[in-house]
Amino acid sequence: MSVKNNLCDFVLFGGHGDLAFRKLMPALYHLCSDNYISSESRIITVSRKDISREEHIELVKQKLIEFLPDDSFSNEDFEKFKAQLYMVSVDFSNIDSYEKLKDLLNQYDDRDRVNYLSTSPDFFGSICQALSKWELIASTSRVVLEKPLGKDLQSSRDINEKVLKYFQEDQIYRIDHYLGKDTVQNIMALRFSNRLFMPLWNSNHIDHVQITVAESVGVEGRWGYYDEYGALRDMIQNHLMQLLCLIAMEPPCSLDANSVRDEKVKVLRSLRKMSLSDIETKTVRGQYTQGAIDGKPVPSYLEGHDISSSNTETFAAIRVDVDNWRWNGVPFYIRTGKRMQRRNSEIVLQFKSVPHSIFPNNGATICSNKLVITLQPNESIELKLMNKVPGISDTMRLQQVDLELNAPLETKRKPDAYERLILDVIQANATLFMRLDEVEAAWKWSDEIINGWEENIVPLKTYTAGTNGPSASVQLIAQDGRSWNDE
Ligand code: BG6
Numbered sequence: 001m002s003v004k005n006n007l008c009d010f011v012l013f014g015g016h017g018d019l020a021f022r023k024l025m026p027a028l029y030h031l032c033s034d035n036y037i038s039s040e041s042r043i044i045t046v047s048r049k050d051i052s053r054e055e056h057i058e059l060v061k062q063k064l065i066e067f068l069p070d071d072s073f074s075n076e077d078f079e080k081f082k083a084q085l086y087m088v089s090v091d092f093s094n095i096d097s098y099e100k101l102k103d104l105l106n107q108y109d110d111r112d113r114v115n116y117l118s119t120s121p122d123f124f125g126s127i128c129q130a131l132s133k134w135e136l137i138a139s140t141s142r143v144v145l146e147k148p149l150g151k152d153l154q155s156s157r158d159i160n161e162k163v164l165k166y167f168q169e170d171q172i173y174r175i176d177h178y179l180g181k182d183t184v185q186n187i188m189a190l191r192f193s194n195r196l197f198m199p200l201w202n203s204n205h206i207d208h209v210q211i212t213v214a215e216s217v218g219v220e221g222r223w224g225y226y227d228e229y230g231a232l233r234d235m236i237q238n239h240l241m242q243l244l245c246l247i248a249m250e251p252p253c254s255l256d257a258n259s260v261r262d263e264k265v266k267v268l269r270s271l272r273k274m275s276l277s278d279i280e281t282k283t284v285r286g287q288y289t290q291g292a293i294d295g296k297p298v299p300s301y302l303e304g305h306d307i308s309s310s311n312t313e314t315f316a317a318i319r320v321d322v323d324n325w326r327w328n329g330v331p332f333y334i335r336t337g338k339r340m341q342r343r344n345s346e347i348v349l350q351f352k353s354v355p356h357s358i359f360p361n362n363g364a365t366i367c368s369n370k371l372v373i374t375l376q377p378n379e380s381i382e383l384k385l386m387n388k389v390p391g392i393s394d395t396m397r398l399q400q401v402d403l404e405l406n407a408p409l410e411t412k413r414k415p416d417a418y419e420r421l422i423l424d425v426i427q428a429n430a431t432l433f434m435r436l437d438e439v440e441a442a443w444k445w446s447d448e449i450i451n452g453w454e455e456n457i458v459p460l461k462t463y464t465a466g467t468n469g470p471s472a473s474v475q476l477i478a479q480d481g482r483s484w485n486d487e
Contacts (some may be wrong), residue, residue: 008112014119015045015071021063034076044086057089079195094125095130102134116144125162132166173425178239179432180417183379187246202326209332210348214340215291231316235336237446256429272321279452284472286315288339291347291465298465314338314372317473329475333477339465345375348485357474367400381405
């Protein structure tokens with residue numbers, strides 16, 4: 001592809017942090033090696049670390065070797081990539097220390113600049129202020145904000161207001177890395193390029209929807225952060241809400257950023273408000289105790305931390321109702337958890353049963369159709385249909401079979417979500433990023449639940465690591481006569 005237009009200065013604030021080394025540098029390395037970014041572009045790490053450019057290049061190399069899958073690091077590609085790497089040491093809260101950055105950036109003052117803020121949000125305001133003071137923000141500049149974008153509506157507003165003093169809304173790219181996943185983008189392709197689903201995608205035919213994002217990992221090295229946030233703020237307010245929006249939204253009039261985001265925000269505004277008694281009956285929170293995953297023992301959430309108890313949920317399940325014409329009476333059951341039996345993210349659309357069965361089927365019930373969209377670890381889309389058991393028998397027997405959508409990758413390597421998103425920012429395409437009103441609408445809904453939980457009306461249940469969460473989560477869906485796809 002031609003890369004002429006993908007020429008920019010990519011300024012990575014917090015470029016020596018964990019996310020930068022694990023995800024952002026590998027993504028930039030691949031985008032450069034695959035010629036999606038012009039080789040003239042500069043990747044400028046801005047960090048508090050005071051090291052030379054040579055030391056920085058060596059550090060990036062070591063981290064790429066550590067974090068890229070075995071066969072994707074190439075010395076030859078790195079030799080080219082390293083010419084694009086620059087480093088500036090800045091104390092984020094000292095405005096004067098940005099002068100070196102200004103000198104470097106002003107070598108090419110006609111370039112688009114992407115400022116990626118992979119720092120604590122506490123620094124977002126001072127970084128933007130410094131960029132403005134040193135006249136480093138042009139109308140073509142963009143700023144990318146990493147989560148967490150607040151702990152609630154108010155703190156999210158505070159963060160956004162600080163950035164909005166210096167950047168216009170259409171220059172701000174709020175990342176939700178789930179939107180960069182291929183299968184997540186495929187939800188729109190599936191829904192809006194197949195007429196087949198058009199008449200079926202509503203309460204006339206769909207009984208309910210399940211969204212599960214189960215992780216087998218624990219909170220890894222982020223206990224301090226996680227204990228303040230918990231599953232609802234860490235996963236549901238953003239990733240699961242975005243998935244729900246993509247499933248529930250009306251067809252946008254185009255793929256243009258605002259058309260898609262207008263439709264998503266309408267879904268978020270249609271989420272039914274939860275009274276305290278709804279929160280009591282329609283939400284579940286849990287925390288894992290020690291158990292085993294893949295036959296290996298794993299410690300409890302609290303173990304290894306100098307604390308005897310914590311009220312933070314590592315699992316949450318919620319029945320969500322979307323109050324609009326399309327989804328009237330169709331519950332969305334969503335759940336997420338750490339240290340669950342296996343890593344599995346899926347969306348299940350459970351269709352209603354046939355109005356009347358003409359098949360004796362030896363007393364067995366006809367299973368309702370299901371569309372199962374698996375996001376990870378293995379991406380797949382399966383439509384579960386009833387089919388005749390082949391061969392002769394006394395009566396016609398039926399069985400459920402999978403109609404599987406199989407789209408082999410055209411490339412050797414499956415790109416990471418961050419590659420898609422970084423390329424989109426460089427190309428100034430904001431479709432897969434969250435607009436301010438979306439973020440606020442999601443917080444408004446989450447805040448009600450968080451407030452209810454803070455009043456302790458929903459006791460924190462425990463679940464053994466390596467299971468599918470507390471039994472209350474099974475009851476949550478069973479009370480409506482339904483069951484999770486894994487039961
Ligand atoms: C992050 C959360 O946003 O998403 C983490 O902060 C979580 O707690 C991660 O583990 C999950 O992402 P993925 O892509 O591995 O499903």
